Amino acid sequence: MELHLDLVGGIAGDMFVAAILDLQPDLExxxxxxxxxxxxxxxxSCRTVSxxxxxxxxxRFLVERSGPDTTHGHHHHTAWRDIRAALSASSLDADTTRHAIGIFSLLADAEARVHGSAAEAVEFHEVGAWDSIADIVAAAYLIAQLNATRWTSGxxxxxxxxxxxxxGILPVPAPAAALLLEGLPTIDDGIPGERVTPTGAAILRYLCKQGTISPQPRRLVASGFGFGTRKLPGMSNCVRVICFEPVAASVAGSDRVAVLEFEIDDQTGEDLAQGIENLRAHKDVLDVVQMPVFGKKGRMMTGVRVLAKPDAVGQIAALAFDETTTIGIRHAIVDRAILPREIVDAEVEFSPMRVKLVKRPSGQTAKAEASDVGDTANAATRQRRRQEAEAAAKTGMKS
Structure with missing residues (x-):
């Protein structure tokens, strides 16, 4: 599962939590x-509301406190080392604790850079308040439960x-948030105010380590919306989380191959055949095919296509110039999809035959090597030998 955060209105801790719970309410x-x-x-107390x-x-994810707020003093000064110790000593599960400490650590490092101090000496203000602690612990729990393979952000x-x-009065984004957003893609959409809180920035930095675009095909399966407290003009103040599942991967692998092509109209068939065999024998040539083509003035020619390893283009081109009469060769490096294959020996009528096994998306296929079937038998016997060899290879019978 991959999850993408679409920051429509921005992001704060409570918005992130609300979006995940809207996506997957069974986690509440x-x-x-x-x-x-x-x-x-x-x-x-914490609760969600539609x-x-x-x-x-x-x-929305609401964090509320009953009675006067005196837990951490009038200004909510809470030392990072105290928060870390409290989380480590709590009854929270190990993954939730690890994620919560990871997010808080990023905040502590950013605050230390802002104030020119060591992270161990950092005392949180707003971030140390009970509502921010609830947001981060909630985010950490949901991150652990989702166990996504990849998080991305718009x-x-x-x-x-x-x-x-x-x-005091600080510029937007707040200095700690700005440090946490370094390197991530940003936009000025013309709507003022604080759009990304330090807690929201820390969650983004913690999760989105792999860039913003997934290189693999994905299937969109669900989405959820989490709202913040502000009202934005003409825009929803929300985070949208989009859930993707990977599309079933093909069994085919991929690599790159050099393709060299040329035409021949002035070389005898016997000489060209020998030249092509010499090309095919080169260690870096993967295959050589030839085909009849029509050239200028309707003349019949032979088209030659060579597949070779990409780093051997110069050698193969030089060999083709020596072995044929061509005076020009086109070449390119192209991508190709290749299926896993292997050659096995199958025992048929006490005579081993080579069989090529190929793994295809719909299942494995087997093909006996034509040169091993024998050229003295009649067609029916050859067909029977092929079928027996292919069946033996599929069932794992080796000579």
Whole structure:
């Protein structure tokens, strides 16, 4: 399974969590249980609600606290080392703990760069508050449960303007978020405000390590929408997560091959036949075929096509110039699809025969080598020998 994040309105921790739960609502019960084991969330409750902004529908992830918020002091200063220790000592499963610490570590490194300090000395402000801890632990649990083979992201809306924080008024994106977004594709869609929070940026940086485009064919199977608290003019403030499954892979492999082509109209058949055999005998030639073609003035000619290893084009061209009368050769390096194959020996009437086994998308096929069938038998006997050899090779009977 591959998952793609389409950042329609931007991304924050709660938007990410809501989008995943809209995609796969069966994970909600397990998430709520996991959050009950999370540290530093005493008195905190979490729930999801359906959301319709008049454009799109999806979910919101709400983190609420009953009573006054005094858990981490008036300004929510929480040391990174304390959060890490609390997560490590919690009853959360190992994968959730690993992902949560991984996301927090990225945030700590970014904050350390912003303030010119060591990561161990970082004290979180907004990120250390109970709602951000809930968002990151929830994201970590969902990441662990989904166990996607690949996460990708679309372009990231940067936003603009200023945002009020515990550090004072900061530019958008916030300095820590900007550091976390380094190297990722961004866009200015003209809508101001904070579009990517530090928590959202850390989740993106943690997940999307492999670029934005999957090179393999994929089948889109589901999508979900997670909404944030802001209202954007003319646009849904949401993250869309799109789930893909890989298309069944072909059994064919691929490589590259050199193709050399030329025509002959002034060489005797006997001499050309010998020249082609000499070409075919070269260690870097994969195959040589010849065919009748019509040239200028309606003259019959012989077309020759040579398949060779790409790094041997010069050698093969020189050999073709020596072995034939051609004075011009076209060549190109092309891709090809090749099926797995092997030659096995099959015992038939006490005489071994070579059989080529080929693995095709619909199953394995077998073909006896014509030169081993024998040229003295009649057609019916030759056909019977071929069938027996091919059946023996398929069932694994070797000489």
């Amino acid at each position: 019960a397990g998430l709520m249980t996991a959050l009950s084991y999370a540290p530093m969330l005493e008195g905190v 959301h319709d902004d008049g454009i799109l529908t999806g979910r 372009t990231i809306p940067l936003g603009s303007g200023r945002v009020r924080t515990a550090h």
